[in-house]
Amino acid sequence: MALPNPVIEPKGATEIGVLLSTLARNIDDAQLIGDAVIQGVSSDSRTVERGDLFLAFAGDHHDGHRFAREALRRGAVALVVERVLDLDLPQLVVPSVAAAAGPLAAACYRHPSSSMEIVGVTGTNGKTTTSQLLRACLSTDDLPAAQIGTTGIYFGDDLVIESQLSTPQAPDLQRLFAELRDRGAKRVSMEVTSHGLHRHRVDGTHFRVGIFLNLTPEHLDYHGTMEAYFDAKRRMFEPEHCDEAIVCVDDEWGRRLASRSEIPVTTFGHGDDADVRIEVESLGLDGLRVRLIGSDLDVEIRSSLIGRVNSTNLAAAYLAARALGVDSDAVVRALSACAPPPGRFEILTADQGYLAVADYAHTPDALRELIATAREVAPGRVSLVLGARGQRYVEKRPQMARCATGADRVWFTTDSPGDEDPDAIIRSLLAGVDDVDRKRVSVEPDRAVAIRAAVRELRDGDILLMTGRGPESTQRFGERHVVLDDRVVAKLELDARRDYDAAVPLHQTVAVVVPTWNHGGVLAASIQSVLAQTTPVREIVVVDDGSDDETLDVVRSFGAQVRLERHTRLGRAALLNYGAARSASTWIAFLDPGDQWHNRKVELQLAALRRDDAVMCTSNFAFGIEDVELSDVMLRRDVFGRTGGFGSGAEGDLERELLDRAAGFGVVAHLDAALVTHDHVEKLDARVGQA
Numbered sequence: 171m172a173l174p175n176p177v178i179e180p181k182g183a184t185e186i187g188v189l190l191s192t193l194a195r196n197i198d199d200a201q202l203i204g205d206a207v208i209q210g211v212s213s214d215s216r217t218v219e220r221g222d223l224f225l226a227f228a229g230d231h232h233d234g235h236r237f238a239r240e241a242l243r244r245g246a247v248a249l250v251v252e253r254v255l256d257l258d259l260p261q262l263v264v265p266s267v268a269a270a271a272g273p274l275a276a277a278c279y280r281h282p283s284s285s286m287e288i289v290g291v292t293g294t295n296g297k298t299t300t301s302q303l304l305r306a307c308l309s310t311d312d313l314p315a316a317q318i319g320t321t322g323i324y325f326g327d328d329l330v331i332e333s334q335l336s337t338p339q340a341p342d343l344q345r346l347f348a349e350l351r352d353r354g355a356k357r358v359s360m361e362v363t364s365h366g367l368h369r370h371r372v373d374g375t376h377f378r379v380g381i382f383l384n385l386t387p388e389h390l391d392y393h394g395t396m397e398a399y400f401d402a403k404r405r406m407f408e409p410e411h412c413d414e415a416i417v418c419v420d421d422e423w424g425r426r427l428a429s430r431s432e433i434p435v436t437t438f439g440h441g442d443d444a445d446v447r448i449e450v451e452s453l454g455l456d457g458l459r460v461r462l463i464g465s466d467l468d469v470e471i472r473s474s475l476i477g478r479v480n481s482t483n484l485a486a487a488y489l490a491a492r493a494l495g496v497d498s499d500a501v502v503r504a505l506s507a508c509a510p511p512p513g514r515f516e517i518l519t520a521d522q523g524y525l526a527v528a529d530y531a532h533t534p535d536a537l538r539e540l541i542a543t544a545r546e547v548a549p550g551r552v553s554l555v556l557g558a559r560g561q562r563y564v565e566k567r568p569q570m571a572r573c574a575t576g577a578d579r580v581w582f583t584t585d586s587p588g589d590e591d592p593d594a595i596i597r598s599l600l601a602g603v604d605d606v607d608r609k610r611v612s613v614e615p616d617r618a619v620a621i622r623a624a625v626r627e628l629r630d631g632d633i634l635l636m637t638g639r640g641p642e643s644t645q646r647f648g649e650r651h652v653v654l655d656d657r658v659v660a661k662l663e664l665d666a667r668r669d670y671d672a673a674v675p676l677h678q679t680v681a682v683v684v685p686t687w688n689h690g691g692v693l694a695a696s697i698q699s700v701l702a703q704t705t706p707v708r709e710i711v712v713v714d715d716g717s718d719d720e721t722l723d724v725v726r727s728f729g730a731q732v733r734l735e736r737h738t739r740l741g742r743a744a745l746l747n748y749g750a751a752r753s754a755s756t757w758i759a760f761l762d763p764g765d766q767w768h769n770r771k772v773e774l775q776l777a778a779l780r781r782d783d784a785v786m787c788t789s790n791f792a793f794g795i796e797d798v799e800l801s802d803v804m805l806r807r808d809v810f811g812r813t814g815g816f817g818s819g820a821e822g823d824l825e826r827e828l829l830d831r832a833a834g835f836g837v838v839a840h841l842d843a844a845l846v847t848h849d850h851v852e853k854l855d856a857r858v859g860q861a
Contacts, residue, residue: 188278190223190248194262196273204260206248211275211341212241220245223278225271225341228252234267250274268340272373275344282347283376286355289490290362290372290412292403293383295536296483297336297361298511299475300381303487304359306508307501308494316350318343319361320530321511321641322736325353328722329736337366344374357494364389364402377412379493381486385423386535391563400426409433416489418482419444436493438462438485448485450478455520455547460484469498472506476515477543513640515543518657518751519664523630524550526664528657530640532559534566537573540635544577550631551578553624555656557585557617557638558595560646567595568602575607577635579627582613583620585638586645617645618659625663636660643740643748653744658815661751665811670756680707680772680804681753682761685745689763690720697728699766705773707759713737713749743816743824746800750810758810764848765801771845775804778839785809785836788829789845798825801846809835 187207194202209221215237218224224241226234226249238246238255248260250267264270276283289308291300298320305324308315314326320336322329323346337360338346350358362380366372385400393399400423407415407427415435417428428437438446446464453459457474460481471484484505491501510516518526525548531540537556544552554577558567574580582599584592592615603611614620624634636656643655682700686693693712700710710732712725725734735752737745750758757776761767775787786805788798803825813831816824832838 276374560588571602
């Protein structure tokens with residue numbers, strides 16, 4: 171899991187290398203056969219690099235021993251195995267590759283967690299939010315902190331890579347720590363899951379502080395019992411792993427952990443039995459005001475986070491940052507300025523009289539808290555769109571469904587069914603609903619259709635909760651992956667409901683969406699052509715699809731004039747829809763990197779839209795391209811929403827499909843002038859002057 175350029179250079183943590191025999195000293199009962207100089211550690215034969223030590227994990231579905239020969243072919247110089255393999259390669263035979271992986275990788279990369287202050291955050295709910303709050307508290311202008319977790323890997327404010335696992339595999343985690351260390355990171359907040367603890371992913375990691383938030387029934391299909399689930403969480407707080415514990419004692423599991431702790435512990439919670447008591451002084455759509463009170467502590471924290479549940483996350487972040495020596499006033503300022511993580515009570519619209527919210531709630535307790543929060547901030551009906559993940563938590567589905575009926579209106583739909591039958595999953599949800607509540611429940615297997623229907627039913631004062639997926643952008647149906655981001659689907663439908671006010675001045679009401687992927691060499695000139703417009707635009711949103719060249723540095727060089735959004739590699743249509751959904755202006759224009767606008771493009775297109783009372787305007791491309799190109803297009807936000815955005819057809823058909831659909835909602839104006847060129851502005855059509 172090397173971080174992409176230019177943020178952090180991959181590898182480099184062991185340029186000189188270390189002998190396998192030296193690494194073997196970290197593992198009890200190991201048998202060493204041969205020796206080699208190790209440059210890195212990998213457990214995935216597909217990503218092995220020359221000089222790597224290959225770890226042959228015996229996993230649930232695949233046995234890594236079967237891939238050792240491929241690892242050798244790709245450059246592995248030694249193996250860690252549980253049985254001797256018939257390969258002419260040095261081998262370290264261990265009782266458990268999984269248990270050995272963390273200590274071996276940590277030793278290979280020179281124990282990176284020992285040279286940084288790592289804060290581990292564990293609990294059923296709240297890990298992501300607390301980790302993000304901590305990153306904000308631990309960062310300074312010249313020394314950003316890192317964050318590792320569900321929403322990605324961050325260095326300061328930069329999302330440098332999207333995560334596959336909340337807690338990465340042991341060799342990936344240690345290599346990541348080493349790269350962060352070599353980049354200059356001194357502090358890291360990270361989510362630590364029960365799977366990660368039970369599967370030894372954080373073995374070899376030293377936590378300066380460990381945070382325990384809560385424990386409610388989840389992952390019991392994996393752990394079997396709550397006791398086993400608790401035992402997995404408790405491992406992080408053993409003296410060999412962690413120096414100091416900060417434990418919420420609002421549930422029995424936290425109280426038990428605190429009472430049995432063998433390391434220094436500070437307790438916090440909403441009751442009088444905690445060392446630090448949380449008092450929620452106010453809450454609403456504008457956020458929280460919380461007071462923390464202890465024997466030598468009385469501090470008020472204001473935050474934009476919404477919901478009583480976030481008082482626990484704020485307290486945990488405050489106490490952990492203080493434990494690391496951060497000044498109290500600095501912590502309070504950081505918490506006040508910190509935005510919520512993506513997909514955690516993420517409000518998609520707040521100016522239409524009703525609210526739509528995307529949230530990751532996927533446990534019964536989290537769902538109850540979410541509905542309670544919705545009722546605290548919205549006076550009208552609470553609507554809920556809910557599915558259940560395939561192959562996970564089958565036994566809790568009826569309980570989730572019963573919790574869901576705490577809302578006034580419910581849609582049961584598909585989450586990401588994986589290898590399960592989506593209809594069977596919905597039936598298991600319905601099993602938890604009685605005949606009376608069933609009248610308020612609709613079933614719609616197509617999640618996008620369910621979301622659109624729920625948005626269309628919203629009235630003033632209502633709130634819609636889309637739960638279980640947060641910022642996730644794909645669904646898996648067997649081997650097929652479908653692009654679907656709840657936030658984008660809902661935002662398009664919300665925009666479709668907007669009333670266009672022709673009396674609003676057109677000046678500075680334009681958003682420009684720029685999709686990028688490794689366009690660093692041409693992007694700056696494209697953005698400059700937007701900034702040079704005679705009619706200034708309101709916002710420029712660059713949506714990056716995973717660039718690993720200088721693209722991100724180019725965007726950042728423009729400062730506050732350009733907003734950067736990161737996205738996964740899901741194709742051009744998804745990228746454009748996401749960018750449009752993340753903007754807010756009345757008119758939306760698009761610009762392909764490498765294309766440049768004439769400096770009067772916005773002025774002339776807005777004039778044409780006003781003159782013809784049009785919903786969309788196109789122009790010509792400088793090189794005689796007859797069909798409409800992306801950079802030619804400007805259209806009204808509500809109409810973009812009604813079209814459903816860009817489709818998923820052939821890349822070259824996207825613009826034509828959009829134009830054809832937009833024409834069904836009003837006049838499409840066309841300027842017979844070349845307002846866009848590629849790389850060479852001087853070749854723009856002279857007829858612009860007469861347009």
